[in-house]
């Protein structure tokens with residue numbers, strides 16, 4: 154089987170000759186529009202005018218030769234609603250005459266159109282406790298399912314004996330599997346994809362052991378292997394390191410350009426702040442007034458006044474020396490390995506009060522593992538206790554609850570594990586931050602001290618309640634709309650928000666509530682890992698403002714983990730320092 158070169162120098166399978174009844178890539182041959190909405194509004198199911206639509210007067214047509222991106226932000230946003238409408242999960246009123254997807258010529262869009270969202274990590278539904286620390290320890294039997302078994306079960310070996318119903322056979326056709334050459338070509342496409350996304354060596358590892366970025370890459374590969382005609386990828390770059398982002402965008406370009414039977418038409422969902430790939434020819438911008446602006450990229454960018462991308466937030470003229478306080482954490486010669494795999498090798502890192510760090514490293518570099526050592530969640534934090542000085546004591550001298558109260562944390566793991574019970578309000582969720590647990594406690598739901606409830610009306614209770622008000626005023630709904638006030642008094646709107654059930658919030662709202670939880674107790678160490686996931690632009694602005702201002706005191710240290718430089722709330726003038734993990738080693742870089 155031969156290969157042709159593509160713009161990303163990836164090898165994509167040469168066109169596979171499918172029989173005439175094949176339904177693959179009908180958009181490549183058809184002159185019919187991919188999508189056609191003359192003018193409709195989008196409603197939740199069960200609602201019609203005069204109810205308020207989620208998006209109104211949408212007029213949007215996609216021709217087969219056009220490459221589209223939809224810009225908007227926040228996982229509870231109108232962009233999500235728009236994609237839900239394309240997936241048939243929202244009502245379009247009036248329905249487009251002749252169907253939403255003319256190029257399908259009457260085929261069922263449920264089979265031919267797929268949306269995969271990466272805007273946030275799929276959460277473990279329900280109120281069950283999910284033990285995310287399980288990945289650091291010995292893997293239990295029920296957690297042993299490998300990446301291959303979970304995401305690509307059809308690729309089990311040996312190849313000639315495969316039962317690969319989806320991957321090897323155009324779905325919709327019954328009867329024997331297509332000829333061997335075709336099978337092989339498709340299998341090679343799988344191999345190519347997994348190799349290029351650096352998933353090959355991970356295929357037979359338990360999924361629970363994979364890093365966030367590695368799991369996301371697997372979901373992307375799975376999406377690209379699907380037999381669909383239109384693939385909508387919402388925020389596929391989230392959580393990916395820079396080289397993988399570049400690689401993925403080139404891949405998508407190649408798929409878009411090549412007349413390959415493997416290539417669906419692709420619509421990319423992107424955050425407004427993301428740099429647009431050059432090959433995108435058209436964009437649709439979801440605007441704050443619930444309308445959709447569509448057209449050629451240049452025209453829409455001009456008309457919507459979107460910011461020009463590419464400038465880094467940190468391009469300082471001169472550096473600022475931040476005055477550091479006492480030592481908070483000292484890591485000396487710390488190594489972590491899993492069997493033969495060395496993940497961290499002889500790491501040395503000291504974190505002082507009032508320091509601000511950006512922890513960097515490619516997907517799978519060991520950032521989450523390192524943070525799990527700092528928080529004491531990693532079982533090896535006990536065996537390496539003398540190499541880990543946490544707040545002046547070796548790890549083994551700290552009871553875990555006391556450590557939890559000293560570290561404010563946001564991470565995809567906590568977002569996923571945080572209980573979604575109806576009885577838990579936003580106030581309760583934030584209040585758990587004083588103790589760092591997941592269970593609201595105390596008369597005023599602001600936690601216990603030393604295992605007992607706080608004295609009613611006492612100084613500590615008053616301080617905690619006032620901190621609750623501070624974070625709600627600084628990071629609550631009014632702040633998302635850009636309202637900035639010096640006195641930052643809490644409003645009725647923020648208090649009403651505090652009464653809502655945490656489980657009912659959008660993923661973006663949940664993210665900002667968990668950020669409030671991490672900051673409310675003013676702990677000496679704050680760890681923010683992918684803190685912005687799912688937040689809309691207003692929330693991100695409010696969070697950045699707070700973190701670079703009064704949200705952190707001089708007696709606190711903060712570490713931000715992000716693959717995006719512009720997500721770090723401080724620049725070098727603010728004295729931010731960078732710690733890079735590469736090939737298991739850690740170095741401070743300028």
Ligand SMILES: Nc1ncnc2c1ncn2[C@@H]1O[C@H](COP(=O)(O)OP(=O)(O)OP(=O)(O)O)[C@@H](O)[C@H]1O
Nearest residue numbers: 362363364365366367491516517518519520521522
């Ligand atoms: N139990 C385990 N067995 C084998 N390997 C493991 C185990 N747990 C983690 N790893 C590996 O350790 C490496 C580091 O994972 P970690 O989650 O710390 O990476 P990361 O830098 O946080 O990545 P990302 O940016 O994708 O979140 C990964 O390659 C992962 O597959």
